[in-house]
Amino acid sequence: MPLIMLDAGHTKNTFEQGGGKGVRKGGRNYEEHNFNINVAKHTKRYLEASGLDARITKQSFASSENLNNRTDEANRIGADLLVSIHANAGASAAKGACVFHWPTSPKFANMWVDKWKAENTGVGLHGNGKHEVRLGTWTNLHMVREAAMPAYLIEHGFMTNDHDFDYIFGGKSAEYRRDCARAIAKAVCDYFNVKFVDYEDNVPKKQSNPKPSNKDVYTVRKGDTLWEIAKDHKMSVRRLKRLNNLKGNIIHPGDKLRVAGKAKPKKKRAPRLPKGILKRGDRGNKVRRLQKALCEVYFYPNKGAKNNGVDGIFGRNTEDAVRRFQSVYTPHMIDGIYGKRTRRALKKKL
Numbered sequence: 001m002p003l004i005m006l007d008a009g010h011t012k013n014t015f016e017q018g019g020g021k022g023v024r025k026g027g028r029n030y031e032e033h034n035f036n037i038n039v040a041k042h043t044k045r046y047l048e049a050s051g052l053d054a055r056i057t058k059q060s061f062a063s064s065e066n067l068n069n070r071t072d073e074a075n076r077i078g079a080d081l082l083v084s085i086h087a088n089a090g091a092s093a094a095k096g097a098c099v100f101h102w103p104t105s106p107k108f109a110n111m112w113v114d115k116w117k118a119e120n121t122g123v124g125l126h127g128n129g130k131h132e133v134r135l136g137t138w139t140n141l142h143m144v145r146e147a148a149m150p151a152y153l154i155e156h157g158f159m160t161n162d163h164d165f166d167y168i169f170g171g172k173s174a175e176y177r178r179d180c181a182r183a184i185a186k187a188v189c190d191y192f193n194v195k196f197v198d199y200e201d202n203v204p205k206k207q208s209n210p211k212p213s214n215k216d217v218y219t220v221r222k223g224d225t226l227w228e229i230a231k232d233h234k235m236s237v238r239r240l241k242r243l244n245n246l247k248g249n250i251i252h253p254g255d256k257l258r259v260a261g262k263a264k265p266k267k268k269r270a271p272r273l274p275k276g277i278l279k280r281g282d283r284g285n286k287v288r289r290l291q292k293a294l295c296e297v298y299f300y301p302n303k304g305a306k307n308n309g310v311d312g313i314f315g316r317n318t319e320d321a322v323r324r325f326q327s328v329y330t331p332h333m334i335d336g337i338y339g340k341r342t343r344r345a346l347k348k349k350l
């Protein structure tokens, strides 16, 4: 599985008064690193929800950065792609976001520019959004040059521009930082040919379960029959029984019966989880049971398709659903294969 190294530019201690790595505005310091690390964390969550492995470079918190540590770390863990996350500083008129890339590897840069435009963040592009790294100029950036894998450095607008500042640090920053992360994650997904999954889509919605009020409850008196109670409350015996989960027709004085409201949906039995190992290429009832279980926890093999993709065939979609589940609940083992550990994690969630 692809491993993505996210580098949150600079550290808390690299802020320079009046020059780079942050800005001072209205008597306050705004550190670039705070923005960078926030975007990196959001990006990591999006990538993991999409079934990819992502790490954030270690922060040294030294006041002078040793960038070698960061590229060494990415090279050592064998990352497949490196994205260094920044915000720019310059003349107050300069604005917009852009990506720096090695001249011979523009692929991810092109994808990011497309995603940036589609995301419609409110911060435009600086020029056409792409800059090549050139040796012998200031664009000769360490993170792009010294990484063994394709590496990109993205400047998410100019902190020194009033319009961009509002997005990076001001009132629009909460939304903007997610937008930045989404653009990166979507481009990464494109790059590795993986379906982008918004981590917020997998959060189950809370169900409200109102308690019946007093007038919705009837206390059975001696001599009452179900038929009479149903008639008095203008409903069928069947509905009355359903409301109260009654199997037979026997009631006793003092029983409290619901006589209004909606019947509680029958508690669905959690699907029985198959034992053994299931992987791409497998078929049959075990696969179907696994797919049903994945749907129960909102990791649909193919959301919106017939039966949400429950078809008894362990293909690309089911593998993808297993991966997405693993990336959230067994993040140390994301292989798209259903085995003991995935079974245990899934059982807990059902």
Ligand SMILES: [Zn+2]
Pocket (backbone or CB within 6 Å): 009, 010, 021, 032, 086, 087, 088
């Ligand atoms: Zn920076």
